[in-house]
Amino acid sequence: MWADRIARALLVGVGLVNLAPGAAALSASRVESLYGVRVADPDMELLLRHRAALLAIVGGGLLAGTFVPSFRVPTVAAAATSMGSYVALTAAVGPTNPQSSRVRAVDVGALAALAVAVGLESRSLRPVAG
Numbered sequence: 063m064w065a066d067r068i069a070r071a072l073l074v075g076v077g078l079v080n081l082a083p084g085a086a087a088l089s090a091s092r093v094e095s096l097y098g099v100r101v102a103d104p105d106m107e108l109l110l111r112h113r114a115a116l117l118a119i120v121g122g123g124l125l126a127g128t129f130v131p132s133f134r135v136p137t138v139a140a141a142a143t144s145m146g147s148y149v150a151l152t153a154a155v156g157p158t159n160p161q162s163s164r165v166r167a168v169d170v171g172a173l174a175a176l177a178v179a180v181g182l183e184s185r186s187l188r189p190v191a192g
Contacts, residue, residue, distance in 0.1 A: 065182040065183075065185055066182070066183070068178075068179075068182055069178075069179040069180075069182040069183045070128050070179075072175045072176070072178055072179035072182075073124055073125075073127060073128040073134070073138075073176075073179050074124075074125060074128050075172075075175060076121075076124055076141060076172045076175050076176055076179070077121045077122070077123075077124030077125040077127075077128065077141075078121065078125075079121070079168060079172045080117050080118070080120045080121030080124060080141060080144070080145075080172075081117070081118050081121030081122060081125065082121070083096055083113075083114045083117045083118065084114055084115060084117060084118025084121065085114070086110070086111065086114035087111045087112070087114040087115040087118065088111075090107045090111070092114075093107060093110045093111055093114065096114070096161065097110060097159075097161055097162065097165075098159045098160060098161030098162070099159070099161075116144075117144065120137070120140050120141050120144050121141075123136075123137035123140060123141075124137045124138070124141055134183070138176055138179070138180060141172075141176060142173060142176055145169040145172055145173050145176075146169075146173060148165065148166065148169050149166055149169050149170055149173065152166045
């Protein structure tokens with residue numbers, strides 16, 4: 063069904079959006095480039111690299127959930143919570159540089175894509191009247 067294909071494509075897209083920052087977990091220079099900050103403190107580097115690893119885990123979960131239906135609900139919930147919390151925090155604190163504004167915009171778009179995917183998925187699960 064077309065709705066299921068679109069929902070899967072959206073989940074793959076959002077999964078890739080979350081997986082991409084995982085590369086920042088590999089080095090401090092990638093963290094600095096991704097977030098537009100200078101990381102002089104090893105503790106801050108560790109926290110930011112850990113954040114990148116967690117995003118990659120969420121992205122990998124979404125990709126798995128695309129193909130394993132029983133993974134979808136928990137991975138969509140984790141992704142929505144992760145991105146939603148960043149959007150809420152930037153609304154409360156305010157973005158501090160262009161990179162964090164870009165991350166916020168991407169997260170807003172990815173949340174919208176998740177909402178559409180969930181809507182399409184629930185539509186395909188509804189019994190057809192008649």
